[in-house]
Amino acid sequence: MALLLALLVVAYIGSLWASARGGRSFGSASGAEYVVLGCLLGPRVLGVVGDEALRSFEPVAHVALAWIALGYGLECGMVGDRPARLSRNLLAIVFTAVTACTAGAAVYFVGSRLEVEARPSLAVLSVALGLVSAETTRHALRWVTERHLVRGPLTELVQEVAAADDAFVLMGVAFLFALATGQLEVGTVLVPEWASAGATLGTGIVLGAATAWLVARAPRHVEWWTLLLGAAWIATGATTRVGLSAMAATFAMGLTLSVASREAGALRTMVMSTEGPVLLPALLLAGAHLTLPKGTAESAIVGAAVAGRLVASYSAGTLLASVRPSTRRAAGWLGLGLLSSGTLTMMVAFATRLRFDGAVGRLALLTAAVGTLLGELVGTFALRRALASAGELGEREPAPEAPAAPEAAS
């Protein structure tokens, strides 16, 4: 009970902090400061929160992560209130896939030459580290646009590409968790891994479609909350029980709702109003789960993943900016600018940490944290420079008094 209350207090502080900033994304682009704070409070540094306490938080963490993924699904492919162009969505998926594959390949290459605890599951480790190295810059861009007046083709391009970068990662997580579960026994039938991954996404799609249909016939927002929570918790609980990815299922549910519901905008607003109270405690918990690598071999693996990401992101960013003459000057900076990773990376890594007890979970979370901090130090600055190089960065006029922020979960 005391721990639950502590979490509620953190959520409360987080939501006040978020609303006090007039709707700005809280603190840094990736929320890295909360990860660091969690790490400091966790069992490995100050020990304010012990291992047992962390374990008791796990059920709450599963629900929180899945809820956050529902929000990602609802926002996927959207730039503000408008959908991004399909070509840009596909481009985002390709870029994310290439980044994930590059980082994963680097991990596999290094891991196969070293003696590490995760050697028997090197393929799983490579997939996991590839996925937590793949996300690009939605939050970083949001961070920049909240502080500067940015407008132009490069801004639009990056916005649209970043809008759909969650899709590949979260669908990949469905596959990763299915790999960990192995063949699933349903009665007397053995379900292969690929089918389990499909079932994870299928569960989300079916529940999303059902919720969209029910929402259209329930005029009161109170009922929408009941429907959203009910469907999301079914997806979360059902997948978690059999070891599949709740985040992937709720992401698919959110994406389906976004596509199929006429009320998607209102649903998006409802779910995103809870982002602060849910996300900040989740980042703190993720930080508290962080551990240092065991030996140089594990450090090398993390290094390989980060290096793979660096190479892929830099290449992708450079290529992206070089296509148009007007944005060519920003090519180098944009390559580094795409290094920023948002909260999705930490959340996926945290979910992986909860699912995989051993080196896979530990290294995935560590890689995400290192990548996030690196992106925070380099990426946001580089993105700003890229936009300035392209002549798209101006000074924002002082904002008028912000209206009262919407209530969380209201």
Added chain:
Amino acid sequence: VSAGAASKGLGTRAGQLLVLLTVLGLFALVHAARQSGESSGELVAATGLLLLSGMLVAELLEPLRLPHLTGYILAGVLAGPHVLHFIGHDAVKRLELINTLALALIALAGGLELKMSDVRVAARGVAFTMLTQSPLVLIAQGALFVALAPHIPFTRDLPFPMLVGIAVLWGVLAVSRSPSATLAILSQTRAKGPLTRFSLAFVMSSDVVVLVMMASALSLTRPLIEPGASISLEKLQSVGHELLGSVSLGTTLGLVLIAYLRLVGRQVLLVLVAIGFALTAGVQYLRFEPMLTFLTAGFVVQNMSSQGEKLLHKIEETGGVVFVIFFATAGAHLDLPLLASIWPIALALCGSRFFVTWVAHRAGSAWAGESDLIKRWGWCGLVSQAGLTLGLAGILARTFPTVGEGLRSLVIATVAINEVVGPILFKLGLERAGEVQNKG
């Protein structure tokens, strides 16, 4: 309830049924699968299932003009450990934590609904009806219990003095009502008018009356049930402490809430969730009465500040979720095998309770000079029983281990009937009185 309920045609109902079957089918698949992940997933999924299926069953029952609450209970029964086994006994037990919060919010909303001006208007009628209801129901139910004793397994061989003692306790239990069911029906129907005012004031105040009656009955009947024990005023003293403590704490909480709403006013729901969990644990530790504490807090906010409507609106926003979880869990809790084994006794006790409640109400409201509307339909809101009755039965089971468990089983069986029939009657009464704003 959806405003568009009336326009929901066969296609919509078929669609809702299809969604319900799909969700249940998904659950059947998940249950057939070997568990290879977190066991906590089962609890999360169970909560989701209760929410979604509760809402769908309630919608499907709408054409029968049954209250949504009945649908929630039915969904709980369906998904629970006695029918489809999707939600096991363990999950039902673990859901009690969520119920704690639900009950706190329900009680707070109950207090917020009680405006001093309304209470003043209804006070005379409530007082006179309470004065007739309480003794008449107690005596009639106690007498019937004694008469039925040869047919009740745990009372068959009891000596007469002991039987009388248990019959008195049974009579007190029969006087208790369900504030949560009353509030759930009012939340659904958005009813306004004299019957609504009367029912709300009566049911909320009967909470206090029943606590005092139970404490007195425990003190007086102890020598009858436990040979060698003497009449002790200790229990009465502890109830006085419980009531005063609850009211004091509730008043303090109310004042704190007023200050928060005035000075900060943000993230009210998050604050309520934290207070709901923390204060319930604290109140239970202090052996105060949580329901009364939150009821008082709501009453203070409504009548000592201008923040009442704001807070009530916030709680109402959660209404769908809170009521569905609370009553669907209650449905999953229902012990169907037990009900099947003693249903004739339970039915006889419930039937006589309806009748005596009706007679006592007619007498009390005539004495108070109430309007014809209250005289005719006022009893409908006094039939429901739920959490408070079960809580009191739990206290009896602990106080008198030899007969308490049997008594509790019988209470569970009768509450099962009253929990289903009571809300239907109350909704019917409100409809007949023309006070229902939401016709869904």
